[in-house]
Amino acid sequence: MPLPPPKPEVLSDDQCAIYHEPLIVPNDDDEPLKPSYVIDDLQLRCGHHFHKSCIMEYALSSPSARERCALCRANVLDNNGRYIVNIKTENGYAGSMDLGKDIDEQAFLEANPDIARAQVFLSLMSQMDFIEAETLLKGEDGMGEGKLSPNVTYEYGGQTAMHMAAYNDDIEGIQLLLRYGADKSIKDESGQTALDCAKEVKAKDVIALLED
Numbered sequence: 001m002p003l004p005p006p007k008p009e010v011l012s013d014d015q016c017a018i019y020h021e022p023l024i025v026p027n028d029d030d031e032p033l034k035p036s037y038v039i040d041d042l043q044l045r046c047g048h049h050f051h052k053s054c055i056m057e058y059a060l061s062s063p064s065a066r067e068r069c070a071l072c073r074a075n076v077l078d079n080n081g082r083y084i085v086n087i088k089t090e091n092g093y094a095g096s097m098d099l100g101k102d103i104d105e106q107a108f109l110e111a112n113p114d115i116a117r118a119q120v121f122l123s124l125m126s127q128m129d130f131i132e133a134e135t136l137l138k139g140e141d142g143m144g145e146g147k148l149s150p151n152v153t154y155e156y157g158g159q160t161a162m163h164m165a166a167y168n169d170d171i172e173g174i175q176l177l178l179r180y181g182a183d184k185s186i187k188d189e190s191g192q193t194a195l196d197c198a199k200e201v202k203a204k205d206v207i208a209l210l211e212d
Helices: 050-057 100-111 114-125 130-138 163-165 171-180 193-199 203-211
Strands: 024-026 037-039 041-043 082-087 092-098
Touching: 037 082, 041 203, 050 100, 114 130, 114 163, 130 171, 163 171, 163 193, 163 203, 171 203, 193 203
Parallel strands: none
Antiparallel strands: 024 037, 041 082, 082 092
16 A cells, blocks of 8 residues: 555544545445444554554555554554554444554465465355355455365364364255365364264264265
8 A cells, every 4th residue: 555645634533544534434244234334443552543454454565554653654553562553343442452463464364375265265164155165166266376175274273164064064065065075084183074073063964974
């Protein structure tokens, strides 16, 4: 993101200091009874307000941007080097949150797109969003090159999407993974296969699929 020029004038506290747009944004959640607009208000130590996505994009643009406000250039890190912010959403106010962890994680994922794709895939499978998950298996997701292996594992525990689908008695998820050649014999760090997981929760239909 290009560095925005410093602006000496005082902005309204209900506007993003980068794009000068309201901190109340349309809600992308299509679920019924959800509000059509939500609050996206992140305040730095210097007092300026931003959308979280805007300050994340800015902070990732360079090492110096990681340390300074996009508007006034003040140092935003505390004495321990933490990126402390205050966050307000429609659910309330949270003070002294360390945004640096989110920034570092996003930087790591951007530098390692294959890991990012795997995380997205596992998340989609856990949400049973099989249409989007299948785009990664086909290599049609636009996030990286080539088809994603159905055998990618979570960062901790060594479990695959098939392990989690077995635990959730998720027949459709198991069927999708098998269509794309998922390996039923993979064991997690505790030595369990997906079939072992299905037996643990007595998921009879999944057991039948995995024993076939």
